Amino acid sequence: MSTYHNINKSLENRFIKYARIDTQSDPDSATCPSTEKQKNLGLELVKELLAFGIADAEMDENGYVYATIPSTTDKKVPVICFCSHMDTSPDCSGENVKPIIHENYQGEDLILPDDESIIIKSSEHKDLIHQIGNDIITASGTTLLGADNKAGVAEIMEAAKFLITNKHIKHGTIKILFTPDEEIGRGVDKADLIKLGADFAYTVDGETLGSIEDETFSADGATLTINGVSSHPGFAKGKMESAIKILSEIIAALPKDKLTPETTLGKEGFIHPVMIKGQVEQAEAQFIIRDFTDEKLTEHAEVLRNTAERILKNYPNSSFNLEVKAQYRNMKQVLDLHPNIVAYGIEAIERAGIVAKKQSIRGGTDGSRLSFMGLPCPNIFAGEHAFHSKQEWVSVQDMEKAVQTIVNIACIWEEKFSLV
Structure with a gap:
């Protein structure tokens, strides 16, 4: 299986570019998307996907981005979709986000420069103990970072570019879906699943490295x-x-x-x-x-x-x-009918050299509703932490593992299926 490498800091640069685009959703708006500015990120993603060579990339009038990575195998493999949301939470400002990379983190508290009262304390953020030597991205203290879920968006985009560039990697048809308005509970209200044409999906919107979530509230x-x-x-x-x-x-x-x-x-x-x-x-x-x-x-x-x-x-x-x-309802009711979806996700995480952690979400995701719309959809980690707050952070190295997990999922499904 081919291994993804974050060449020339492509992943963090991509994420930072997306984080700087204000995509905050608005629960008081009746439009779809709830804010037109979400389309600014959608248009950027379409432009990049087209530049990768993904010819059908498009954004519809409701702000949903669709794209297809063509199959590279003769096997009849189920069509996989990877999905993330473009909007950020209305709970905290997403305007003029200034991402900061704290290289070679050594366990210290992170004091954010634009508001020194905002401190990401290692004593309060328990996952930081696992980040020694890694590169941590935060905002500057006056906004959220937007890793929820622009980390997932960046990871899917990196995986797409890697697979398009490395056509020798065997995988089936892969669909990409980026949604607006997930943070206000409308993320798949107008998703066109017929147009998407996937058999199942994985949202990339989880927290801790190695986590896969098959159960929601x-x-x-x-x-x-x-x-x-x-x-x-x-x-x-x-x-x-x-x-x-x-x-x-x-x-x-x-x-x-x-x-x-x-x-x-x-x-x-x-x-x-x-x-x-x-x-x-x-x-x-x-x-x-x-x-x-x-x-x-x-x-x-x-x-x-x-x-x-x-x-x-x-x-x-x-x-x-x-x-x-x-x-919405607990997606486990649907996913238990399709055990391979979660099993292959766990295998993909483990092949990336990580201990897989099957967990429950005290909340919901686009995957909850997609599962009950006929698209079974667990959630895999994106590496985001302390979301919806000014203390939000993400590790570059965790994001790299998420990209590799996405690639692994695509390869594993191809491996498991026989020739037509």
Whole structure:
């Protein structure tokens, strides 16, 4: 199997170029993509793919980038897609990102120059202990870095160039998909899977070196509406039942030592209020509900409902409505039906000289939804850390291993299939 080499620092230069392009998505926008500036990166990627010799590279009107690396084998191999998202999180500024390379990292705390209060502490970022001698890329202290997921984009692009340049490497047809708006939950809303024409996919959007994730949260969204009783505050005694105060009581009465993001880890789920609005007469809260099974989601929704019912007993003239809607489901339900996809991913990681770590995601990815749209799709590591924050960082050497893993996946699928 041919080995990828990061020649003339091509990988980090490519990543830095992408990181400097502002692609922050906007949850309050109804357009697709939610911000036109995401297309600036899409256009750059198409230009580069065409320059590689990938003739069908294009970006559609919704900002999705599609491309095909032609097969180099006579075998009938399933069509693989590698997917990453182009947008960065709205949680932290992505404008005027200034990437910095900290070469030959020796375990020190990294003080970021544009805001020296932003310190990436080795005591808090446990994966840094594995980076001694490596080159760490951070932002300058006033923005996020955008390694989530421009590390994945750069890695797929490097792998594409490597495979196109080295046509002696045997692989089947490979599809590339870059999506907008993943950070606001719309990453595959308008992905054209017929046009894509893949049998399965791998998102490249994971964290720790060697990780492959075949399981995500299942997710519901809940809207709790309180209908109170309004009255002039000067004459409200015995009449007013404030929807704002009722809603506040319900939220305060929810469990505090469990079922919250700040008290759970691993396979523990939660109920999390993310938005409140209202007036005396009516108030509303939006919640996200997360766990790894549908049964647990139902149980958590009942906790919310039972809490509301208990509080409302003290307000006889008020009422509530709880609406729960499915958002996405644990991709393991689909991937367990296709065990080779994950098995070959693990083998690809191990062939890159890394210990593979099969993990669960306390969140969702484009792969969650793609899996239920008919495109089974685990997630492999990109090397990004502390995403959605000014302390975000990525290791060049971890990124190199991700590129090699992508190449290995393509080769392994070709090896496993017989001639037509």
